[in-house]
Amino acid sequence: MTDSVPxxxxxxxxxxxxxxxxxxxxxxxxxxxxxDELGLAPDQRAAHIAWDPGxxxxxxxxxxxxxxxxxxxxxxxxxxDLNRPPHAPGAMPAQSEVHRIxxxxxxxxxxxxxxxxxxxxxxxxALAGLLSERLARGTRPALITVxxxxxxxxxxxxxxxxxxxxxxxxxxxxxxxxxxxxxxTRLNEPYSASDGVAHMLARHATPFxxxxxxxxxxxxxxxxxxAQADMAARLAPAIQAAINEVG
Amino acid sequence: MTDSVPxxxxxxxxxxxxxxxxxxxxxxxxxxxxxDELGLAPDQRAAHIAWDPGxxxxxxxxxxxxxxxxxxxxxxxxxxDLNRPPHAPGAMPAQSEVHRIxxxxxxxxxxxxxxxxxxxxxxxxALAGLLSERLARGTRPALITVxxxxxxxxxxxxxxxxxxxxxxxxxxxxxxxxxxxxxxTRLNEPYSASDGVAHMLARHATPFxxxxxxxxxxxxxxxxxxAQADMAARLAPAIQAAINEVG
Numbered sequence: 001m002t003d004s005v006p007x008x009x010x011x012x013x014x015x016x017x018x019x020x021x022x023x024x025x026x027x028x029x030x031x032x033x034x035x036d037e038l039g040l041a042p043d044q045r046a047a048h049i050a051w052d053p054g055x056x057x058x059x060x061x062x063x064x065x066x067x068x069x070x071x072x073x074x075x076x077x078x079x080x081d082l083n084r085p086p087h088a089p090g091a092m093p094a095q096s097e098v099h100r101i102x103x104x105x106x107x108x109x110x111x112x113x114x115x116x117x118x119x120x121x122x123x124x125x126a127l128a129g130l131l132s133e134r135l136a137r138g139t140r141p142a143l144i145t146v147x148x149x150x151x152x153x154x155x156x157x158x159x160x161x162x163x164x165x166x167x168x169x170x171x172x173x174x175x176x177x178x179x180x181x182x183x184x185t186r187l188n189e190p191y192s193a194s195d196g197v198a199h200m201l202a203r204h205a206t207p208f209x210x211x212x213x214x215x216x217x218x219x220x221x222x223x224x225x226x227a228q229a230d231m232a233a234r235l236a237p238a239i240q241a242a243i244n245e246v247g
Numbered sequence: 248m249t250d251s252v253p254x255x256x257x258x259x260x261x262x263x264x265x266x267x268x269x270x271x272x273x274x275x276x277x278x279x280x281x282x283d284e285l286g287l288a289p290d291q292r293a294a295h296i297a298w299d300p301g302x303x304x305x306x307x308x309x310x311x312x313x314x315x316x317x318x319x320x321x322x323x324x325x326x327x328d329l330n331r332p333p334h335a336p337g338a339m340p341a342q343s344e345v346h347r348i349x350x351x352x353x354x355x356x357x358x359x360x361x362x363x364x365x366x367x368x369x370x371x372x373a374l375a376g377l378l379s380e381r382l383a384r385g386t387r388p389a390l391i392t393v394x395x396x397x398x399x400x401x402x403x404x405x406x407x408x409x410x411x412x413x414x415x416x417x418x419x420x421x422x423x424x425x426x427x428x429x430x431x432t433r434l435n436e437p438y439s440a441s442d443g444v445a446h447m448l449a450r451h452a453t454p455f456x457x458x459x460x461x462x463x464x465x466x467x468x469x470x471x472x473x474a475q476a477d478m479a480a481r482l483a484p485a486i487q488a489a490i491n492e493v494g
Contacts, residue, residue: 116383136363
């Protein structure tokens with residue numbers, strides 16, 4: 001689709017385990033041709049609207065602990081939110097929480113198409129390839145996406161620390177949420193598939209009957225590399241046990 | 248995924264209408280590196296086990312009548328059945344109806360992976376791209392796959408002439424089946440999603456909430472180019488009316 005540098009990266013591609021990790025909101029970078037940073041202020045580019053702070057560090061820790069492949073974005077979700085289909089308003093949002101996104105105001109169909117071609121189509125093709133290759137080899141991959149959420153949203157503090165969200169098949173998500181990780185854990189919080197956040201799972205896990213879960217970690221708990229490593233070490237055994245349980 | 252010649256072709260890519268047609272069993276060709284034809288006899292290569300006879304002719308007629316894009320395979324379904332995921336036994340079947348497929352006996356994991364990389368992954372990436380681009384442009388495509396079936400299966404004649412099959416959303420399929428085309432028409436016959444035949448729809452329509460239908464035409468009715476053109480002319484108004492109805 002695009003022959004330029006892709007806006008994603010695959011790590012640990014030849015990993016031994018069948019687990020495939022996705023971190024679609026890994027980055028708050030604005031690589032070329034996005035040097036104008038969509039007109040955002042520095043504090044906006046650092047905030048949760050531009051990415052999921054801490055999520056990539058946790059995902060990398062999980063990739064090591066679970067010997068899993070990891071695919072992650074290398075550009076901000078505000079350029080294209082890879083967890084939204086191209087027709088969703090949230091794919092290239094003109095507003096995120098209380099923030100107006102100047103570079104996303106009044107996007108033309110041509111601009112939406114260009115971003116879809118540059119970001120969405122190649123990322124999803126690469127992930128589909130990773131999963132299909134594992135299926136062809138006779139393994140049944142578990143698809144786990146790694147996200148973080150803001151502790152305060154529209155001024156309201158959130159008590160939940162760790163949310164586990166599922167698409168059609170709830171088994172792996174329930175098994176992960178049932179494990180004791182010492183965290184305030186909730187199923188389908190702070191949001192659920194009905195909020196339109198399960199696109200990645202609906203595209204890549206459900207059509208293949210693959211076990212899946214979307215992990216949501218409150219970002220104040222993973223603000224430093226040390227906290228991210230600690231969180232990965234805390235979650236990895238719970239995830240591995242849940243995968244073994246679901247089979 | 249693969250840089251060699253793809254085993255699919257896209258026609259009428261810039262079509263004005265939002266309809267996207269798929270003909271995954273269009274071909275009984277065995278292009279390089281499949282010159283050994285999987286060890287099949289000439290009558291086997293001509294039979295319905297190798298392809299859906301007549302389906303491509305109908306699909307091309309529909310593409311013209313509906314001004315729709317069409318993606319179709321250029322290699323036999325016995326090399327890789329694009330309507331099956333890589334882990335399905337039917338993706339590279341060692342037996343099809345009463346026929347043993349010598350070149351598919353005891354396939355290694357490496358061979359399954361190579362065929363998945365060469366056939367399945369690029370075809371589905373291309374189709375996903377076609378659909379995503381239409382969504383980005385603000386149109387909501389209808390996904391229609393075009394198949395044919397054998398009038399006699401395991402020795403049993405089939406009375407149905409035109410089957411319409413759906414995945415999760417039955418609306419477009421029901422609307423097409425309800426139209427009078429003069430054919431013996433049945434919903435979810437001669438098989439249905441529960442037989443594992445709806446993979447294409449489950450991957451590309453259902454996750455995006457797109458209207459979809461799999462058309463199955465008895466192949467004795469479309470044995471010649473003239474019959475294929477007649478069938479396309481008969482079905483196109485029914486399909487267009489059904490799309491308009493479902494919206």
